[in-house]
Amino acid sequence: MTRLLRPDAGGIAEAAGLLRGGGLVAFATETVYGLGADARQGRAVAAVFAAKGRPHFNPLICHFSQAEAAFAEVQASAVAVRLAEQFWPGPLTMVLRRGANSRVDLLAGAGLDTLAVRVPAHAVARALIAAAGEAIAAPSANRSGGVSPTAAAHVMADLGGRIAAVLDCGPSSLGIESTVLDMSGERPRLLRPGGLPVEAIEAAIGVVGRGIIPAQAGAARGLRSPGLLVSHYAPRLPVRLGAVDAEKNEALLAFGAHPPPARLVWNLSERGDVTEAAARLFAGLRWLDAAALELGLAGIAVMAVPMDGLGLAINDRLARAAAPTS
Numbered sequence: 001m002t003r004l005l006r007p008d009a010g011g012i013a014e015a016a017g018l019l020r021g022g023g024l025v026a027f028a029t030e031t032v033y034g035l036g037a038d039a040r041q042g043r044a045v046a047a048v049f050a051a052k053g054r055p056h057f058n059p060l061i062c063h064f065s066q067a068e069a070a071f072a073e074v075q076a077s078a079v080a081v082r083l084a085e086q087f088w089p090g091p092l093t094m095v096l097r098r099g100a101n102s103r104v105d106l107l108a109g110a111g112l113d114t115l116a117v118r119v120p121a122h123a124v125a126r127a128l129i130a131a132a133g134e135a136i137a138a139p140s141a142n143r144s145g146g147v148s149p150t151a152a153a154h155v156m157a158d159l160g161g162r163i164a165a166v167l168d169c170g171p172s173s174l175g176i177e178s179t180v181l182d183m184s185g186e187r188p189r190l191l192r193p194g195g196l197p198v199e200a201i202e203a204a205i206g207v208v209g210r211g212i213i214p215a216q217a218g219a220a221r222g223l224r225s226p227g228l229l230v231s232h233y234a235p236r237l238p239v240r241l242g243a244v245d246a247e248k249n250e251a252l253l254a255f256g257a258h259p260p261p262a263r264l265v266w267n268l269s270e271r272g273d274v275t276e277a278a279a280r281l282f283a284g285l286r287w288l289d290a291a292a293l294e295l296g297l298a299g300i301a302v303m304a305v306p307m308d309g310l311g312l313a314i315n316d317r318l319a320r321a322a323a324p325t326s
């Protein structure tokens, strides 16, 4: 039985107790819901991989309530500290060299010599992390390869019965995962576009490498960011990108005013706003997938979304959703 906890003092204390005891608790962040475990307990970390069906070569992000706690686990450069001052708490994950004294379990970092760290901008998440003793490993709380959850109901649908509890904080405000920036090398490199637009990072620290990896699932072991498998965020129905019309047997993921007709439509943003579209993306993919399957439709047609701001992250997720699943 997976318990649904309320985001009040009692619920937070209970969730923290479960985490300290080695249990798995999903919790909201401003980006998506995370599946939390105490990053210092190897068995708890292993249970995260098992519950998600996640391959062990794909490392987890460690979450902290404040920058000081995060920097205690890694070797922070001056630029990393500057980024933290400007963007934490918030949707930025930094990959840094693991600190010599880090007690984060090796499996959380998939055995790499780096660790991904982030301080989420969600008061309940930070209260939970602090109460649980910091260093909470938390991938998105979906089954591996599926669509990220932006509501407690999504987590229940994917992981209900497999985890101890979900701390229900309502829908995630941003709706798309954090931007992952590799700060472990000579110069910063974008590993995953996300909730913090790369333009904002570049305004702060100058040009950032765009090593967005044309990943191939089979080649995952050698990748700098092994989570960047091509096929990811995949609904069950096939996804067709760049649609201007929907076929009779297709549902439509629309963007902008006056979309073409379709039997089933989810409009990401009628006013053509990419920030609103990001917040509605994963809920839309989940809803369209379920409703279209029920109606016997054969696929999901997706209209073009501009590349600026959060559009880069949206297009990244859509490209992965459209990639073949094997």
Ligand code: TXA
Pocket: 029, 031, 032, 033, 034, 035, 058, 059, 060, 061, 093, 095, 109, 112, 114, 115, 116, 118, 120, 138, 139, 140, 141, 176, 177, 178, 179, 180, 191, 192, 224, 225, 226, 227, 228
């Ligand atoms: O917004 C988010 O980032 C959410 C919330 C819960 O914080 N978390 C999330 O985690 O999206 P996950 O596991 O679904 O995605 C983490 C990404 C993966 O692509 C993983 O490969 C990459 O970060 N990553 C983690 N540790 C890394 C490392 N040491 N080096 C390179 N990439 C790493």
Ligand code: MG
Pocket: 139, 140, 148
């Ligand atoms: Mg994920």
